Every structure is written in structure tokens, then in C-alpha cells.
Amino acid sequence: MTEPLAAHALRRTCDASALGFATTDDLSADAPFVGHERAIEALEFGIEIPNDGYNVFALGPGGTGRRRLVQQQVAAHASDRSTPPDWCYVNNFSEERTPQLMQLPTGRGTALCEDMEQFIEDVKTALLATFESEDYQTRRQAVQEEAQEEQEAALDELQERAREENIALIRTPNGFAFAPIKDGEVVSPEEIDTLDEERREALQEKIEQFQEELQQILRKVPERQRAARKQIQQLNREMAEFAVNDLLEELQARYDDLEQVVDYLQAVRADIIENVEAFVRAAQSGSSSQNQAAMQQQSQQSNGLPGALWRRYRVNVLVDNSDTEGAPVIYEDNPNYRNLVGEVEQIAQMGALVTDFNLIQPGALHKANGGYLIIEARKLLTQPYAWEGLKRALQNNEIQIESPGEALGLIRTVTLEPEAAPLDVKVVLVGERMLYYLLSAYDPDMEDLFKVMADFDDNIDHTDAARMQYARMLATLVDEQDLRPLDASAVARVVEHSMRLVDDTKKLSTHRTALCDLVTEASYWAGKDAADVVSRTHVQQALDAQERRADRLRERVQESIARDTIYIDTEGSAVGQVNGLSVLQQDGFAFGKPNRITARVRLGSGDIVDIERETELGGPLHAKGVLILSGFLEGRFAQEHPLSLSASLVFEQSYGGIDGDSASSAELYALLSAIADLPLKQSLAVTGSVNQHGVIQPIGGVNEKIEEFYDTCQAAGLTGSQGVIIPQSNVEHLMLRPEVVAAAEAGTFHIYPVRTVDEGIALLTGQPAGTRADDGTYPEGTVNRAVADRLAAMADQRRAFASPNGTADEAASHE
Incomplete structure (x- = not known):
């Protein structure tokens, strides 16, 4: 029988005494970021290579500080480059509709x-x-x-x-x-x-x-x-x-x-x-x-x-680089078409719109010419024609000022046609991975214009060196935000929370924004205590306050369970019924939710009906998990006779969409219980996906799922028999709340890791699963034997129904 995990395996702690400093004031505040070595290497390559098309797309999740890191890296390279010239427009006296562009040495345009x-x-x-x-x-x-x-x-x-x-x-x-x-x-x-x-x-x-x-x-x-x-x-x-x-x-x-x-x-x-x-x-x-x-x-x-x-004799200084040191670095916050390529403004005069070359305004491409332009990809793509305008400028290596209507050929008015400016710029787009891959898949120009991908990591390996990097990053955040310093215990708690953010004790999160918010709020709570230094207690206060602000829906779910509005049993046993666990996400706050999963079986032709899928409440991944159950049953129990049952599976009291295969093992346990007519312990909840060979596979949100069932059991009263069955491969992801760890240590709540369906069904039924003998049979008194016998009987019944005027015994005698 599988043993529950020891308490020390449920949460990895960070030893504050091993960090080697008293407060973050003892550390150098020179590490605004942690990790991202791959992205930095790509940025340096893209920034330095002079060839056309080697613009950069910096992709990664938001909150990692990707834009700031891009600006920092670009600024470091820009300072070593020469300052580009000034650009001016003057009147073209021979053809006033086409103002003349002049390139002047730096500072002489204004002169x-x-x-x-x-x-x-x-x-x-x-x-x-x-x-x-x-x-x-x-x-x-x-x-x-x-x-x-x-x-x-x-x-x-x-x-x-x-x-x-x-x-x-x-x-x-x-x-x-x-x-x-x-x-x-x-x-x-x-x-x-x-x-x-x-x-x-x-x-x-x-x-x-x-x-x-x-x-x-x-x-x-x-x-x-x-x-x-x-x-x-x-x-x-x-x-x-x-x-x-x-x-x-x-x-x-x-x-x-x-x-x-x-x-x-x-x-x-x-x-x-x-x-x-x-x-x-x-x-x-x-x-x-x-x-x-x-x-x-x-x-x-x-x-x-x-x-x-x-x-007509004035000079319109389009770009003045007299105060620029090195190459310009421009971040365009509103990258619409006009802000990128510039525009010719017009003045209302005597009921008409009039203009001249003095009203030509520069765009971000003009200002960044000879340097670097940084743009948020999402903002760029949501502006009409801005993406096409940027591509056109990069493809032609020149900036042509014209209105979007003229560029699209929709309108044609007699106006100025300024001489195009030659373009020499390195563009860095910053955006989510989804945007990069969508553009790569659907826009053939991407591979020609943005050849460099700078991929920012979601996490880094949890090592001693990484912990010290984290500490220096926290010291930098404290210095930048003018916050109270963190003592070693506070830093250790932040490191523990970082492991929780990535659901992995061997990784640390690179989500700089989340960590910055946590440190800022912890400093606030330290101030409420009139403390000069942030301690572990203040960090925990900040975490508790964050959860409190976001957990209204979770509380309502727990309230509904406590009032028996949502049916969840934490004691007793039932046939064809098991507690599955899912995760809900609401505005960045994730929490688990217990779900009663039930199965019913009857004589049939081997169909397993997914009620969620049939009612269009189940997603494709959930449907895939259910189909895998058919493969498992057929592979294990239908080698000598056809699978002669029909079954139905459902998430009870589910009124919204369901997707993912993390409940497929729970559905399989319910199905095996219904076939064998063996009750399952309701004191245990289950999570984990399963493959066709009965191997339990890892899932996400394991901490939230365990904690939510713990809260449910605690509200109903801990009996010492309650717990959660999880995949063995998820053990290294456990970063449970201290009270859950304490309950496990006291023996009032248990976490069982399993590798196979057989280990899980044995825990749920209290009977051994049974191993197939050489003759293909299972030992008496095992779960697999009960399932095999029931399926064999169903096959006989089906043959009897198929044989004209025959009985089940007669059908069997003909074999």
C-alpha cells in the first residue's frame, strides 16, 4: 500500500541563516533582473549585427521586466555609438509640393x-x-x-x-x-x-x-x-x-x-x-x-x-540631436501610424485646410533614425495600418510621410509630398509569445524583418547562486522604490513564494512585477508595525492580504460546500463516485475546487459517454482524457472478448465549461468502481491524468487543489483519514501552506503519491489492484479481478442477446 508523504516533502523552505547577510542593505543594489541569460545573448546579437532584417522581437510573459531589460541593454550599446545627424525640411522653390530634406551634422540643424x-x-x-x-x-x-x-x-x-x-x-x-x-x-x-x-x-x-x-x-x-x-x-x-x-x-x-x-x-x-x-x-x-x-x-x-x-524661407528642424549622447533610444508608447512615420499637419484658414512644409511633424522612426526604436507589439498591432506602415519603412529603408488613406489608395488630395528620409534603425518589438508565433505563422514578412527572437524565461533554476541573485534583485527593488530593507527571513519567505509562483521547488519565478508588488506591500505592513526592517511576518501579511482581496469566489465555493449546496463527501464510501479536483483562475488568482465525479455502467457496445462533451461543456483536452479511458479498458480487459459495456461520466453540479485532462485518473477510478461494484473512499480526493497504460501523469495547480480539499475537510472536521492522491511526478512541485504541512505532520491529513492507476485504486478501495498472472487472470479479491469478471459477464450477456433464441449459458457453451 502506498505510504503518505512525510511533512518535509510537502514544502521546501529557504534557510534564512544560510543566506549570509542581515538585511538587503548589506547587498549591492545592482541587479534589477534575475535570469534571462538566453534573452540577453539574443538582444546583444540583434543589437550589434548591422545587417538589414536583424530586428529583434523580445517575447515572454508580462511582468518579467522584459521592456525595462530591453531598454537597459539597448541604452548600454547606444552610448558607444556615434550621434546621428540632424534632419530638416526646407522649401523646394522649384516644386513646392515636394519639400526638400536636408541632412546636417549634429547640432547644426537648430543653428x-x-x-x-x-x-x-x-x-x-x-x-x-x-x-x-x-x-x-x-x-x-x-x-x-x-x-x-x-x-x-x-x-x-x-x-x-x-x-x-x-x-x-x-x-x-x-x-x-x-x-x-x-x-x-x-x-x-x-x-x-x-x-x-x-x-x-x-x-x-x-x-x-x-x-x-x-x-x-x-x-x-x-x-x-x-x-x-x-x-x-x-x-x-x-x-x-x-x-x-x-x-x-x-x-x-x-x-x-x-x-x-x-x-x-x-x-x-x-x-x-x-x-x-x-x-x-x-x-x-x-x-x-x-x-x-x-x-x-x-x-x-x-x-x-x-x-x-x-x-517659405524658414527651416523646419525635424530631428535635433544636439542634446543626444550616442545613438538615440526611443520608446514609442502610442505607436499609431502617424506617431510612427510622421504627418503633415493642416491649419483651418478661411474655411479651408491649408499646410506647408513647416507643418511636417516627425514620427518615432525619424527620432530613432540612426539608433533604436522600442515598441510594445500589442499596442502596435491594435493600431490601424501601424504594423503595415512599420514594415513598409523597414523594407524600403526609408520613411515616407503620407496619410494612411493615401498609403492605402483610398483618398487622393493635393497636398505636400515630402522627400522620403533614408532609414537606419534597429527596431525591438516587445510582446507575448502568442503574438510572436501568430505573426510568424501568418505574416511572411516576419522572417525577413525580425530575424532575432529574444525569449525571456518564466523561471530559473533554484540554486544557491540563484538565491543570492534573488537577494540582490530584492535589494535593487528596495533601493529603486525607496522601501524599507528586508531582513534575511523576509528574503527567505520571498524565495519560498517564488517557488510557489512557478509550482516547482527546483525553480524560481522571474516575474519581477509580482515580486516588486510583494516587497512594496510588505514594506507597507512593516510601516504599520512601526518597524524599520521588513521581516518574514510582514511578507506573510502581504501574501495573506493579497489572497484576501482576491478570494471572494473561493469563499463562496467553500460556503456552498459547507451548506451542502455543492455536494462533496469527505467521509464514507460510494460506488462509482470520487472527489476530483480542478483549478479555477480569476484575474491572476488561482484556487482549487473539489468536484464530485460519478460513473454509471450498463450493457453496451463499449461506448463511454462524456456527458460534458455531449452537452458542449467539455473542451477538447477533457474529451481526449475520456477517450484515453477507453484505450486503457480495452488494452487491459478486452484482449479475449469485446468490451461490452456502455458508461457515462459526468462532473456533477458543473454548469460551466471544463477542459484539461487532470481529472482523467479520477474518472477512471469512478469507472472501475462502477464496473467492479466496489465503493471508493470519499475521504480521499484525486488529481492526475492517465495514459492508456495506466501510468499517472503530472498536472498543474497541484498546490491549489490540495489546499482547497484540505479547507473542505477542515470545515467538515478532520478525521485523520482524509487526504489527496497526486501523481508521483508532482511531488517536487509541492509548496503547500504551512497549516497543511502541519496537519500532515500531525497525521490528520495525508498526501499520497502514486505512479499507476493500480496504486491509486488500491488506496481508494482498500483492496489490492492485482497483477495479471501468466494465464491472463487476476488473483481473487483484487480490484482488477472484479472488473475483469464483470466485463466478462457483460460480454456473455451481449453474446446471448446476439444469439437467436439462446441464453447466456448456451452462448458460453458454444465457445
């Missing part, structure tokens, strides 16, 4: 921006002074007067010749007119009418001749005006060049080493001269203060932005 702002102010002043100057006004007036004088001279000459013919050139409000004169006076129409016809015709002929000459003179007026305007335009350009050249040469001298900037400044010079008329019109409008306002008004361009003529 150029400030220099251009000062240049604009200086140009405003210089142009105003130039076009208000007496020299300019004199020269402009001279051009205008020259054109006027030419016209007047032609008119005077015509008037003189007409006078010689006794015809006067008269200026009227409606223009010029010719009229005959006599003795210096204009002849009236009545007097002209008195002239004979010949003289009237001669007079009319002369007037028409002079009228034609006048028309020729007047036709030359627009030509003279055009010539004058050209002369004035040339004068304006000469004056503008005079005003701008000195300023521009001074500015250009500062950037002689940057050919792109020199070319841009020359383009600025040409554009100012080309648009000088706007400044001239403003200068002619009045005083200096009026000129400033007029120049602002005159400089409204087609885009509608205030001061657009001056805005």
Missing part, C-alpha cells in the same frame, strides 16, 4: 534654423529701407517720368503741326479731340456749318489725318508703360540684390562646408529676388509700421497661411 530666422528679420528691414530710400524713389520716378515725357513730346509735336493747320488738340475728360480754330479760338459747329461743302470736306480730311496720328501715338502708350515696368522690375531686382547679397554672403560663409546648405541659400536668394514685387508693393504703402502690416498682407500665398512669403 541653421536660428540663422534663417535672423536672416528673415534682417531681410525685412533691409528691403524696407532699400525701397523707401531716396535713391530708389528718385530712380523709379526717373523711369516713370521718362516714359511720360516721351508721350508728352509726341503729343506736343502733333499739337504744333495741327496748330499750323489751324486745328487745335483739345484734352477733354473723355480723352483727346481735334477742332478747327480761327484767330486762336475754336470755331463753333454752327460756323463750320456755314462753310461751303468743299471747305468742310478739306477740314474734315485734315482732322481725320491728325486723328490717325494721335491714335498711333496713343497705341504706343502701353508699350512705353511695359518698357517702364521692365525697367522698374530690373531696378527692383538690382536693389533687392543689393539689400540681400551682403546678408546672404555673411550667412553662406558659415556653411561653406555644407554644399546642400549653400545650394539652398542660393535658391533662397533667387526666390527673394523673384518675389521682390511683393515687398515693393508693401514698401510703397506708407510708413514703416504700415509697411510691416502691408508686407504681411502682401505675402499671403496660395496656401493661405499667414506670413506665407516669409514662412
Whole structure:
């Protein structure tokens, strides 16, 4: 008969005296993380390799500190790299819809921006002074007067010749007119009418001749005006060049080493001269203060932005790395499409949306260019088109700023198309394993763009060195969070809790967040006790408080069992009935739940009906476990005759979904009991899965399952016969509560490890299972013999039913 486990096997403790320090203040606070060597190696490889496509996906469970570790590793490498250049957008004067991108040495982007702002102010002043100057006004007036004088001279000459013919050139409000004169006076129409016809015709002929000459003179007026305007335009350009050249040469001298900037400044010079008329019109409008306002008004361009003529000469510093040390490390908390690739903003002006190159905004890719970009994968994938936008940038090695609608071809508006920025960035995605494997399975671009997988461990091996790593990590947490130090007993309790978190005494959890929360709360309870140091008691208080906050549902389950609302027997025996154990999970809090499992058998064709599956309450893993039972029964008891029973299995009072195969051994025990008509002890609960050979396999949540049945038995009254049957392979996972260990030590509660179904059924029935003899039979008085006999009888009955007009005895005699 299997013996119960000794109390020392139910919980592994950490000896505080063996840790070698009094409090965490005695330790160096330089270990923010524990474990993750594999992930760190992968990160270093992915960060250092310069080839395209070797971006990193850091995958692992949340709470392990993966993002912080990524940032720490990336920052360490970034500090050794050179600082990338600045990036600026400037106006493309030849094609304003495609702003020009300029790459400048680190820090010189801001310098150029400030220099251009000062240049604009200086140009405003210089142009105003130039076009208000007496020299300019004199020269402009001279051009205008020259054109006027030419016209007047032609008119005077015509008037003189007409006078010689006794015809006067008269200026009227409606223009010029010719009229005959006599003795210096204009002849009236009545007097002209008195002239004979010949003289009237001669007079009319002369007037028409002079009228034609006048028309020729007047036709030359627009030509003279055009010539004058050209002369004035040339004068304006000469004056503008005079005003701008000195300023521009001074500015250009500062950037002689940057050919792109020199070319841009020359383009600025040409554009100012080309648009000088706007400044001239403003200068002619009045005083200096009026000129400033007029120049602002005159400089409204087609885009509608205030001061657009001056805005066209500004520099939009997209990325300024002047304060960056080494390569930039950017963490994008909101990785939507615009925040990644940038955008062209728009301003509402006079009922329309307008923009220019000054409204181009950078994205995270611009800011991280030449360095590293860290993104949470889940946040990225939940943003529309963000994943596709990131892939496109990485595939093309450039950042193209455009709206998602334009990128998808859904909309097309006349707007800016900034020159694409060359991209040199290392991207690190941080996310759960599920996301990584889904992307790898369904997105063929993953293997080309994210070649490096940095897999963070859930746990580490429990060794002496690991315990000291843990202690240093706790010291670091205390230092970072400004908490009370932990004494050795508190650290030992945290280590014990870490084993419980992973359900394995040979492992320690790497869930940094859970440990940080525990230390923070333990420090709080120490403060409530006015203690300067956190002790084991305070850590236990924190654990108890965490459980108390989360165990409302568990309490309701226990209450229902105590009030017989949920039927669970902890004494006596019953045929075809066993206590199975399951685990429920609620918002990170796991607890066990006893379940009554029953089985009924009858004559049939070997079918085992899983009622949970039939009602669609059972999951595929549970259904698999039930099917394994058929394999076990057929392999052990149906070698010489067919399995001639039908059976039904059910979790009583189960109204929700059930999945997993951890109850398959309990279902098998109930089934064997029902077949053999042997009662099972209700004082024992069972957990463990079974294979077709009857070997009991390990399961999860063993601690929660044992503790919950212990609580049930304690509420009903411990008798000394109660306990739980678990797989032998789960023994090293036991980290039971101290009160359960104490009960086991006192002999009031027992934990039985079993390797096979035979060991388990012997414990539940109190009878030996029985070993098959060479002739294929089992000894009398064993469970297997009772099962074999019942199944043989069922087979005979089935043959009898199948034989026409025969009985069971007759059917047997024919064999």
C-alpha cells in the first residue's frame, strides 16, 4: 500500500541563516533582473549585427521586466555609438509640393534654423529701407517720368503741326479731340456749318489725318508703360540684390562646408529676388509700421497661411540631436501610424485646410533614425495600418510621410509630398509569445524583418547562486522604490513564494512585477508595525492580504460546500463516485475546487459517454482524457472478448465549461468502481491524468487543489483519514501552506503519491489492484479481478442477446 508523504516533502523552505547577510542593505543594489541569460545573448546579437532584417522581437510573459531589460541593454550599446545627424525640411522653390530634406551634422540643424530666422528679420528691414530710400524713389520716378515725357513730346509735336493747320488738340475728360480754330479760338459747329461743302470736306480730311496720328501715338502708350515696368522690375531686382547679397554672403560663409546648405541659400536668394514685387508693393504703402502690416498682407500665398512669403524661407528642424549622447533610444508608447512615420499637419484658414512644409511633424522612426526604436507589439498591432506602415519603412529603408488613406489608395488630395528620409534603425518589438508565433505563422514578412527572437524565461533554476541573485534583485527593488530593507527571513519567505509562483521547488519565478508588488506591500505592513526592517511576518501579511482581496469566489465555493449546496463527501464510501479536483483562475488568482465525479455502467457496445462533451461543456483536452479511458479498458480487459459495456461520466453540479485532462485518473477510478461494484473512499480526493497504460501523469495547480480539499475537510472536521492522491511526478512541485504541512505532520491529513492507476485504486478501495498472472487472470479479491469478471459477464450477456433464441449459458457453451 502506498505510504503518505512525510511533512518535509510537502514544502521546501529557504534557510534564512544560510543566506549570509542581515538585511538587503548589506547587498549591492545592482541587479534589477534575475535570469534571462538566453534573452540577453539574443538582444546583444540583434543589437550589434548591422545587417538589414536583424530586428529583434523580445517575447515572454508580462511582468518579467522584459521592456525595462530591453531598454537597459539597448541604452548600454547606444552610448558607444556615434550621434546621428540632424534632419530638416526646407522649401523646394522649384516644386513646392515636394519639400526638400536636408541632412546636417549634429547640432547644426537648430543653428541653421536660428540663422534663417535672423536672416528673415534682417531681410525685412533691409528691403524696407532699400525701397523707401531716396535713391530708389528718385530712380523709379526717373523711369516713370521718362516714359511720360516721351508721350508728352509726341503729343506736343502733333499739337504744333495741327496748330499750323489751324486745328487745335483739345484734352477733354473723355480723352483727346481735334477742332478747327480761327484767330486762336475754336470755331463753333454752327460756323463750320456755314462753310461751303468743299471747305468742310478739306477740314474734315485734315482732322481725320491728325486723328490717325494721335491714335498711333496713343497705341504706343502701353508699350512705353511695359518698357517702364521692365525697367522698374530690373531696378527692383538690382536693389533687392543689393539689400540681400551682403546678408546672404555673411550667412553662406558659415556653411561653406555644407554644399546642400549653400545650394539652398542660393535658391533662397533667387526666390527673394523673384518675389521682390511683393515687398515693393508693401514698401510703397506708407510708413514703416504700415509697411510691416502691408508686407504681411502682401505675402499671403496660395496656401493661405499667414506670413506665407516669409514662412517659405524658414527651416523646419525635424530631428535635433544636439542634446543626444550616442545613438538615440526611443520608446514609442502610442505607436499609431502617424506617431510612427510622421504627418503633415493642416491649419483651418478661411474655411479651408491649408499646410506647408513647416507643418511636417516627425514620427518615432525619424527620432530613432540612426539608433533604436522600442515598441510594445500589442499596442502596435491594435493600431490601424501601424504594423503595415512599420514594415513598409523597414523594407524600403526609408520613411515616407503620407496619410494612411493615401498609403492605402483610398483618398487622393493635393497636398505636400515630402522627400522620403533614408532609414537606419534597429527596431525591438516587445510582446507575448502568442503574438510572436501568430505573426510568424501568418505574416511572411516576419522572417525577413525580425530575424532575432529574444525569449525571456518564466523561471530559473533554484540554486544557491540563484538565491543570492534573488537577494540582490530584492535589494535593487528596495533601493529603486525607496522601501524599507528586508531582513534575511523576509528574503527567505520571498524565495519560498517564488517557488510557489512557478509550482516547482527546483525553480524560481522571474516575474519581477509580482515580486516588486510583494516587497512594496510588505514594506507597507512593516510601516504599520512601526518597524524599520521588513521581516518574514510582514511578507506573510502581504501574501495573506493579497489572497484576501482576491478570494471572494473561493469563499463562496467553500460556503456552498459547507451548506451542502455543492455536494462533496469527505467521509464514507460510494460506488462509482470520487472527489476530483480542478483549478479555477480569476484575474491572476488561482484556487482549487473539489468536484464530485460519478460513473454509471450498463450493457453496451463499449461506448463511454462524456456527458460534458455531449452537452458542449467539455473542451477538447477533457474529451481526449475520456477517450484515453477507453484505450486503457480495452488494452487491459478486452484482449479475449469485446468490451461490452456502455458508461457515462459526468462532473456533477458543473454548469460551466471544463477542459484539461487532470481529472482523467479520477474518472477512471469512478469507472472501475462502477464496473467492479466496489465503493471508493470519499475521504480521499484525486488529481492526475492517465495514459492508456495506466501510468499517472503530472498536472498543474497541484498546490491549489490540495489546499482547497484540505479547507473542505477542515470545515467538515478532520478525521485523520482524509487526504489527496497526486501523481508521483508532482511531488517536487509541492509548496503547500504551512497549516497543511502541519496537519500532515500531525497525521490528520495525508498526501499520497502514486505512479499507476493500480496504486491509486488500491488506496481508494482498500483492496489490492492485482497483477495479471501468466494465464491472463487476476488473483481473487483484487480490484482488477472484479472488473475483469464483470466485463466478462457483460460480454456473455451481449453474446446471448446476439444469439437467436439462446441464453447466456448456451452462448458460453458454444465457445
